[in-house]
Structure formats: C-alpha cells, structure tokens
Amino acid sequence: MSNLPAIKQSYRPPAELALLSSKASVLDTESYTEYKRLFDEVIDALKSVDIIGWILAKDVADITWEIRRERLTKAELMNRGQHAASMRSRASPSDDQHLASAFIEWFKYIDAIDRRIAQLEVRRGNILAEIERRNDRIAQRLAAAVDVEDAEYSELAE
Amino acid sequence: MRGRARSSRNALRHGLAVPVEADPHVRDEVKKLAKAIAAAAGLARPGEAAHAFAEAEFDLLRIRKLKSTVCNEAGFVAGGDLDDLAWLNDKLSKLARYERRAFSRRKRALRSL
Numbered sequence: 551m552s553n554l555p556a557i558k559q560s561y562r563p564p565a566e567l568a569l570l571s572s573k574a575s576v577l578d579t580e581s582y583t584e585y586k587r588l589f590d591e592v593i594d595a596l597k598s599v600d601i602i603g604w605i606l607a608k609d610v611a612d613i614t615w616e617i618r619r620e621r622l623t624k625a626e627l628m629n630r631g632q633h634a635a636s637m638r639s640r641a642s643p644s645d646d647q648h649l650a651s652a653f654i655e656w657f658k659y660i661d662a663i664d665r666r667i668a669q670l671e672v673r674r675g676n677i678l679a680e681i682e683r684r685n686d687r688i689a690q691r692l693a694a695a696v697d698v699e700d701a702e703y704s705e706l707a708e
Numbered sequence: 709m710r711g712r713a714r715s716s717r718n719a720l721r722h723g724l725a726v727p728v729e730a731d732p733h734v735r736d737e738v739k740k741l742a743k744a745i746a747a748a749a750g751l752a753r754p755g756e757a758a759h760a761f762a763e764a765e766f767d768l769l770r771i772r773k774l775k776s777t778v779c780n781e782a783g784f785v786a787g788g789d790l791d792d793l794a795w796l797n798d799k800l801s802k803l804a805r806y807e808r809r810a811f812s813r814r815k816r817a818l819r820s821l
C-alpha cells in the first residue's frame with residue numbers, strides 16, 4: 551500500500567490496487583507529489599466504487615500525466631530548436647523566424663510527439679466512455695434491485 | 709549509446725515477448741487481481757474474462773515500467789540530445805504497439821465480464 555497515493559477523502563483504494571505500483575508511471579526527473587495530486591483529483595472526480603473503477607481511473611491519471619510529459623518535452627524541443635536556430639543565424643531574424651526555422655528542422659520529432667499526444671487523448675476518451683458505460687450499468691443494476699425491493703414490500707403490504 | 713540500445717532491445721524482446729505469468733510471483737498477483745475483478749463484477753469465481761483482464765492489466769504495468777525506463781535513460785527534458793530523442797521515439801513507438809494490444813485485450817475482457 552506504500553506505493554499508493556494518499557486519498558484526500560473517503561474514497562479509499564481497494565487493497566488489490568497495491569499490486570499495481572503507481573510509481574511505475576513517474577520518471578526520475580518528475581515529482582511523485584505532483585502525480586499524487588493529479589491522481590487524487592481524478593479519483594475525486596470519478597468516484598470509483600470498485601477495483602475495476604479504480605483501475606480505469608488510474609489509467610485516466612496515468613495517461614493525463616503522460617500527455618503532460620509529452621507537452622513539456624515538446625516545449626523543451628521548441629525552445630532548444632529556437633535557440634539552436636538563433637545561434638546559427640548570422641543575421642538577426644525575429645523570434646518568429648527563429649521559431650519557424652526550429653519547427654522545420656525539428657519537425658519530425660515534434661510530429662512524433664503530437665501523434666503520441668493524439669493517441670493518448672483518444673485512449674483517455676475511450677476509457678472515460680468505458681467508465682460512463684460501467685456507471686450506467688451499475689446504476690441500472692441498483693435501480694433493478696430497488697424495484698425488486700419495492701415489489702416485495704407491496705406484496706407484504708397486501 | 710550502443711550498449712544502452714542493446715540493453716533496451718533485450719528488455720523489449722525478452723520482457724514483452726514472454727507472457728506476464730511466466731514469472732511465478734506475477735502469476736500469483738494476476739490470480740489475486742482476477743479474484744478481486746470477479747468479485748467486483750458480481751461473480752463467485754474468477755472466470756476466463758476476469759483472468760484475461762488481470763493479465764492484460766499486468767501487461768500494461770510492465771509496459772508502463774519499460775516506458776519509464778526508456779524515458780529515464782533518454783532523459784531528454786533533463787538535458788539529453790537529439791540522438792537521445794530519436795532513440796526515444798523509436799522505443800516509444802515499439803512500446804505503443806504492445807500497449808495498444810494490451811488495452812484491446814483488457815477492453816474485450818471487460819466487456820465479457
């Protein structure tokens with residue numbers, strides 16, 4: 551359980567979630583505290599009721615974390631490209647020109663990052679849709695259970 | 709760089725080609741998780757779908773760990789160079805294929821629960 555993020559309120563992770571270390575998602579250069587904060591926010595928002603819900607919610611947190619990492623890498627790449635372009639240039643083009651030359655030179659790397667971000671966003675959307683479907687099914691099951699109790703109650707009343 | 713590429717290639721080849729349950733310790737953990745998944749789905753015993761879900765989940769965990777390992781090795785944001793980034797892109801695209809398959813297996817298992 552030591553690897554699990556601490557949850558702010560009453561949503562406690564099922565014991566089996568400890569089998570899936572959350573530290574695997576955080577790089578040496580990243581802050582586990584920040585990851586924990588994100589994880590808590592996702593759990594608070596999705597209010598998972600069982601282990602399946604928690605696993606899906608953890609995916610949402612992990613994918614969001616990964617998207618953030620890709621965006622930071624892209625920003626770093628743009629900065630470095632811009633810097634490299636300005637260092638190389640004999641004239642003194644504007645910042646926009648630096649940025650454009652960096653983009654052209656480093657395009658294949660930036661493009662790979664953009665494609666990964668797009669794939670991650672699609673995956674996160676699919677998981678959120680799966681969570682919604684599950685929640686609907688759970689709600690239907692609960693509603694059906696309530697109907698049965700009502701029926702039993704009316705039979706007893708007669 | 710060459711040594712690193714080789715070690716990572718070996719990790720990919722030996723790490724992901726082998727089923728997660730080849731490791732007896734992981735096999736026990738897959739069983740534990742399958743039991744919990746079955747309970748959450750209202751099943752008395754973990755059937756094929758619960759087991760497939762748990763197995764795919766451990767596969768995803770293994771891929772996530774490998775992804776972190778290659779990102780740590782490349783360390784691009786922390787000051788790596790363009791060679792590191794090219795190497796990282798190559799590794800991440802290979803891992804993405806495994807990850808897609810594992811997500812699909814888990815999704816199919818979840819729908820069958």
